[in-house]
Amino acid sequence: MDEEESEFLARYDPRAFPAVAVTVDVVALTIRADALHVLLVERGSQPHAGRWALPGGFIRPGEDLPEAARRELAEETGLAPRVHIEQLAGYGAPERDPRMRVVSISYLAFAPDLPDPQAGSDAADAAWHRADRLPELAFDHGRILADGLERARDKLQYTPLATAFVGETFTISELRGVYETVWGVPLHAGNFHRKVLSVPGFVESTGETTESGGRRGGPRSRLYRAGAAGLLHPALLRPAKDEETR
Amino acid sequence: MDEEESEFLARYDPRAFPAVAVTVDVVALTIRADALHVLLVERGSQPHAGRWALPGGFIRPGEDLPEAARRELAEETGLAPRVHIEQLAGYGAPERDPRMRVVSISYLAFAPDLPDPQAGSDAADAAWHRADRLPELAFDHGRILADGLERARDKLQYTPLATAFVGETFTISELRGVYETVWGVPLHAGNFHRKVLSVPGFVESTGETTESGGRRGGPRSRLYRAGAAGLLHPALLRPAKDEETR
DNA sequence: AGAATAGTGTCTATCAGACAATATCCA
DNA sequence: TGGATATTGTCTGATAGACACTATTCT
Known part of the structure; x- marks a missing residue:
């Protein structure tokens, strides 16, 4: 042939x-x-x-x-x-x-x-x-x-993917837990908090708070639900690991 | 059945x-x-x-x-x-x-x-x-x-993909042309130049320059080849277009 | 009381983008 | 010579990350 x-x-x-x-x-x-x-x-x-x-x-x-x-x-x-x-x-x-x-x-x-x-x-x-x-x-x-x-791990950076891992409503701490777990690195609580709230459409407040504080103490936290954004601007970049060439 | x-x-x-x-x-x-x-x-x-x-x-x-x-x-x-x-x-x-x-x-x-x-x-x-x-x-x-x-368009931001569109060696201007063409937006020549050179592993100098200047004038430009980086850190982010939700 | 956490304020090194300046080369 | 481009320098507003502080709640 x-x-x-x-x-x-x-x-x-x-x-x-x-x-x-x-x-x-x-x-x-x-x-x-x-x-x-x-x-x-x-x-x-x-x-x-x-x-x-x-x-x-x-x-x-x-x-x-x-x-x-x-x-x-x-x-x-x-x-x-x-x-x-x-x-x-x-x-x-x-x-x-x-x-x-x-x-x-x-x-x-x-x-x-x-x-x-x-x-x-x-x-x-x-x-x-x-x-x-x-x-x-x-x-x-x-x-x-x-x-x-x-x-x-990649999509966590520039999409609201993390909200798919938590319930209908969630706290910023829970959201931070998702990032820390998936990325395997600890994140600074205060900076993460401010950053998430600064990204338009990432989360929106429900006006409610949790019924009680955290299991190890701390005040009640506000509850949020996923926002309408499909992409995060600016993105939550993963801490660099000096692997330019991967 | x-x-x-x-x-x-x-x-x-x-x-x-x-x-x-x-x-x-x-x-x-x-x-x-x-x-x-x-x-x-x-x-x-x-x-x-x-x-x-x-x-x-x-x-x-x-x-x-x-x-x-x-x-x-x-x-x-x-x-x-x-x-x-x-x-x-x-x-x-x-x-x-x-x-x-x-x-x-x-x-x-x-x-x-x-x-x-x-x-x-x-x-x-x-x-x-x-x-x-x-x-x-x-x-x-x-x-x-x-x-x-x-x-x-997306990968242009965080990978050296642009170098696949140009020849073995290229000038920074040619590289900028790739970004401008694919993204459809004009980029600031000076800032782009400095940015590209600041990303480790994106391009490496050949030590050579072009044989002559640009077709519409201007000095000879230095020639570069693709570097070893597989990812760009920091990335060359596309100018924002206020489309948070895409 | 003591410990842990939520949320906010502040400071600094860094960066993106605007603008400018200078040297070089084509027509 | 005049216009265009390459490359570098400077300035400014914004941001990421480090640190600190207060209020709140659990044990």
Whole structure:
């Protein structure tokens, strides 16, 4: 088969090729006990049976990508509402799944503290894992997860993403806790407070305060809800780490 | 078929579903005559025959995604070297292609001014189009292109992406031209100059200067090459446009 | 009482952007 | 010579981060 003919076939009918499967995989993040957690499922079947993996699965006919991601997430956690979801990236290395050619579109999901997940259909188990103590994952899910964490840390800077990790209303301290947890660095309380309030549309006051002070003392704090801004101007830049070249 | 059974089937064998095709589409950007240009091909066959579209096509067995993107780009332009490429996003709405279910992984490509492209195999024509005067595109390529432009404008701020649009060596003025063209705003020459040189690893001096001054006068300028930085610290922020909520 | 936290005020080094100045080169 | 550009210098308003202070609440 010469070059021209193979090219013709390549474009004429894609069904002439071995089947390609498309999956969605979800990097679901939440904060529990002041630590960033990722939702993982234990695979119940081959390949990689017994290994932890990201929740996900094959897309269904007529189903949109974000829809598939929400469905897979709901199947594992039993919860769908109040979950922000956005696309992360596509992964399609030829040998990433030993069964066949599988291209995966990954999604990032953010949620306030959720109850423990229920092991779903295909999974032997499902649980939240601390993002800093992860087991080795199946397929290339380790890479996907790492990409997702990096993306989340990045987006915290210039979007109101942090508000997706807290409840409907929240205090500035809770918001600061999100940043400190996801970035893994302590932030100056006073400066953070002023900075957040200075960004237009980031948060808006509810006029209410907490019912009582903090568990270790301190006055009641004011409650806020997420504002209308889609981007933070100016951004809350992550403290520099002298890694110019990454 | 009850819920449980359909779910079983959905996970058991993806080949039981109607075929899903995976394509790559490339948003290739360059700067010609002080204007941002996008590479488009005119479709030679149905659907959308005669319409302009992004270069792209079906992935081949054993071929990695970025590899497929480079191949498709090479087939349209006859050029592959010196082209930066990075993934943009995945698109998989059920009806985006009338023939069958097609999921596309899009890539962004950046290149210095390239010669006019050669119409390739499947394309009736191929040409650079000004990014500000685009025809209506086939499929959802208009959306993909818009996403690509936004991504490019964004990445100019905090990555050395601009250096991918100029030659091996370049002047600060040429670099400024890239920012002005992609962002569509004039920048202050003096401040831009000092700012670029103050970002560690953005550019490094070659010790040389241009052979002659600018075409409209002015002294010879020093030549630089891209530095080693992968991220710009501090970033070159785009002038604010009072669109907090975008 | 003692400790911890919320919220605000203040100070300083730094930076972005405006403006200016000078040297160099094309037409 | 006149106009345009490269590069550097200077000034000013704004900001990030360090520190400090007060009021409030828990144990």
